Amino acid sequence: MASSICLLLIGNLVLNFIVPCLTTVSFVDLRDILNSSTSHCSVVFPETALTDRVQQFLRTLADVSFANESTVSFGKLREVPQNWPDGRPLHIQGIVAPEELINTVLIFKRSRQDRSCLLVPDDNFISPPVVAFRLPSQEVQEEFDQTLHRLTEFINGNCGTFRNADGFVNLKGIHRKDILDNLFSTSKSSSADKSLKKCMDASKIINMCMLNDNTISESSTPITIQTHNKYLDSGNNMEECERIEVPKTSNFFHEYLSRSKPVIITGAARHWPAFQKWTNAFLKQNYGDRKVHIKITPDGQYEGVEPISLWKNHQNFSIPESVYRKLPYPDLVVVRPASMEIRFSEFIDFIENISLGLVKNMSAYLEYSSITNYFPELIEDIEEMPFFRNVLELKHLNIWLSDGNTLGKLHFDPFDNFLCQISGEKQVLLFDPHDNSRLYEGHIQEAMLTYNASENVFSREKLLESTSMVMSPVDLLHPDLQRFPKFSQVRPLNCTIQAGDVLFMPSFWWHEVQSRPSSLEHRNLAVNFWYEPFLAREFPCQECGLDVNSRYFHLL
Numbered sequence: 001m002a003s004s005i006c007l008l009l010i011g012n013l014v015l016n017f018i019v020p021c022l023t024t025v026s027f028v029d030l031r032d033i034l035n036s037s038t039s040h041c042s043v044v045f046p047e048t049a050l051t052d053r054v055q056q057f058l059r060t061l062a063d064v065s066f067a068n069e070s071t072v073s074f075g076k077l078r079e080v081p082q083n084w085p086d087g088r089p090l091h092i093q094g095i096v097a098p099e100e101l102i103n104t105v106l107i108f109k110r111s112r113q114d115r116s117c118l119l120v121p122d123d124n125f126i127s128p129p130v131v132a133f134r135l136p137s138q139e140v141q142e143e144f145d146q147t148l149h150r151l152t153e154f155i156n157g158n159c160g161t162f163r164n165a166d167g168f169v170n171l172k173g174i175h176r177k178d179i180l181d182n183l184f185s186t187s188k189s190s191s192a193d194k195s196l197k198k199c200m201d202a203s204k205i206i207n208m209c210m211l212n213d214n215t216i217s218e219s220s221t222p223i224t225i226q227t228h229n230k231y232l233d234s235g236n237n238m239e240e241c242e243r244i245e246v247p248k249t250s251n252f253f254h255e256y257l258s259r260s261k262p263v264i265i266t267g268a269a270r271h272w273p274a275f276q277k278w279t280n281a282f283l284k285q286n287y288g289d290r291k292v293h294i295k296i297t298p299d300g301q302y303e304g305v306e307p308i309s310l311w312k313n314h315q316n317f318s319i320p321e322s323v324y325r326k327l328p329y330p331d332l333v334v335v336r337p338a339s340m341e342i343r344f345s346e347f348i349d350f351i352e353n354i355s356l357g358l359v360k361n362m363s364a365y366l367e368y369s370s371i372t373n374y375f376p377e378l379i380e381d382i383e384e385m386p387f388f389r390n391v392l393e394l395k396h397l398n399i400w401l402s403d404g405n406t407l408g409k410l411h412f413d414p415f416d417n418f419l420c421q422i423s424g425e426k427q428v429l430l431f432d433p434h435d436n437s438r439l440y441e442g443h444i445q446e447a448m449l450t451y452n453a454s455e456n457v458f459s460r461e462k463l464l465e466s467t468s469m470v471m472s473p474v475d476l477l478h479p480d481l482q483r484f485p486k487f488s489q490v491r492p493l494n495c496t497i498q499a500g501d502v503l504f505m506p507s508f509w510w511h512e513v514q515s516r517p518s519s520l521e522h523r524n525l526a527v528n529f530w531y532e533p534f535l536a537r538e539f540p541c542q543e544c545g546l547d548v549n550s551r552y553f554h555l556l
């Protein structure tokens, strides 16, 4: 196609540059729009609305305002259909009567691919949301530039773009780019420059070396869960989390939250009433009668990944072929712990007995249990980080209480997190949200342990018809580097918190958490605040990077 050069003079907006007219705005139909809806936002002008003036808007938007925006496409529509190609009605937000469609521009937003459900067939279409912009009628004497500006803002708001009418990136867009260009990464941090060691950093935690001849040697003594604690104790000089005193809101926002940088705020929870008050005796006395839903495992591992072949009926278990084909690791399962309902006082006795060694081969955990639901009275004994009030939307407030020897396996959470330690210690190994492919993110089938109390045995028989989307298939303790070779390139960050410390764990950082009991109360107790994340991404999706959550564009 030959490209002509045209000079655009748009109302009072003097464009002092020459714009190549490359965009041909052609007629489209709903099939075209649907076909491109996972990658493009479609701005469509019904033919009936195309007066000369409206044609000029269209040309300006396509050739100038959004000329450099690869995710927005423009089209003309012969008529506005009432239905999608499959017969479902086409619903346009804010439009009730057909006559309201006269003189409107329609925006078919990008539709997110449904990554969570493997059951939907590939050719299943998700109809994108449709919104309408009403052009001012002829009688309303609105300046061309003013309408163009409103239309540009409307497209920005619905297509997730950041353009001014003149095509340049707007102020919010500049801030966003600045944030994304300055994200923290362990591989970019200063100590990454430390001289190259023969043993790669990841190998330190896993006790493995890549030898010169590229063969992989495993340490002769296999690491078991029992030696795991000792192993982490051996203190290999893994890069450590930064530690700070309670920061100011704006410092925290710029240095940590918007950079996705983990940090420990030393002693930030130490003054909480909970710190003195929440003894086992106090909890038993005041809340002992409440029923709690607890998780139990034989070895203290929570949500580990293992071969499905260890499960009794794995040969009989069948999931739909189409789902099976989409599983990247069909031979693996995420092991969900067994669970039971018990009285809270009984649970506390139970974890004391476990810690004292009176109960063997058993670990018990009250994990991510909502304080708001279970123990609303306890909320007054804790507080949100003072520098973080009203910054992001609080989604969940959880309590974590266990016998103290638990290992939460490698996964991420789609929340910004403040993890506040009350008793005991947690060694949190963190891996970059950019390391998704090195940690082999993907759907993994789930299974759940069953516990027979009269026999005191756990068994592996319950395979579930669900998948986990946040677990890594790589076992940090015994990584299979033949199968997961890219894992050897990850650089973990060691963020160890003691009672009173608060760890800020930004959304989507992978983490494995080794808990240790407090020597006083033989337990591990923490609370955490989960916030709607400032930086978000689609998952599971190895290539999806973080971006500013559109719910927080107003903060840009």
Ligand SMILES: *[C@@H]1O[C@H](CO)[C@@H](O)[C@H](O)[C@H]1NC(C)=O
Binding pocket: 031, 032, 035
């Ligand atoms: C969708 O687009 C792809 C690539 O542009 C094309 O190959 C395919 O035929 C299109 N499908 C439909 C239904 O238009």
Ligand SMILES: *[C@@H]1O[C@H](CO)[C@@H](O)[C@H](O)[C@H]1NC(C)=O
Binding pocket: 068, 166, 167, 168, 169
């Ligand atoms: C659009 O992209 C071209 C080529 O990269 C660049 O020269 C031009 O300055 C850009 N225009 C705007 C408004 O950003």
Ligand SMILES: *[C@@H]1O[C@H](CO)[C@@H](O)[C@H](O)[C@H]1NC(C)=O
Binding pocket: 205, 231, 232, 233, 234, 235, 236, 237, 238, 240, 427, 494, 495, 496
């Ligand atoms: C992590 O840091 C803690 C405290 O700073 C240290 O005791 C521990 O040995 C470290 N763990 C590893 C695996 O390096």
Ligand SMILES: *[C@@H]1O[C@H](CO)[C@@H](O)[C@H](O)[C@H]1NC(C)=O
Binding pocket: 313, 316
């Ligand atoms: C699994 O299949 C085998 C042989 O087909 C059958 O004998 C066995 O009872 C089945 N087990 C379960 C748990 O369904």
Ligand SMILES: *[C@@H]1O[C@H](CO)[C@@H](O)[C@H](O)[C@H]1NC(C)=O
Binding pocket: 346, 347, 349, 350, 353, 358, 359
């Ligand atoms: C804890 O151990 C004591 C002493 O052996 C026993 O009486 C009690 O039933 C145990 N409680 C639980 C919940 O395990």
Ligand SMILES: *[C@@H]1O[C@H](CO)[C@@H](O)[C@H](O)[C@H]1NC(C)=O
Binding pocket: 360, 361
């Ligand atoms: C605990 O588990 C280990 C390893 O599975 C086993 O050898 C041992 O007999 C168990 N101990 C008890 C008391 O059940």
Ligand SMILES: *[C@@H]1O[C@H](CO)[C@@H](O)[C@H](O)[C@H]1NC(C)=O
Binding pocket: 452, 453, 454, 455
């Ligand atoms: C526990 O095991 C015993 C003995 O094998 C069995 O009789 C009982 O039904 C089992 N209980 C449950 C809940 O499966």
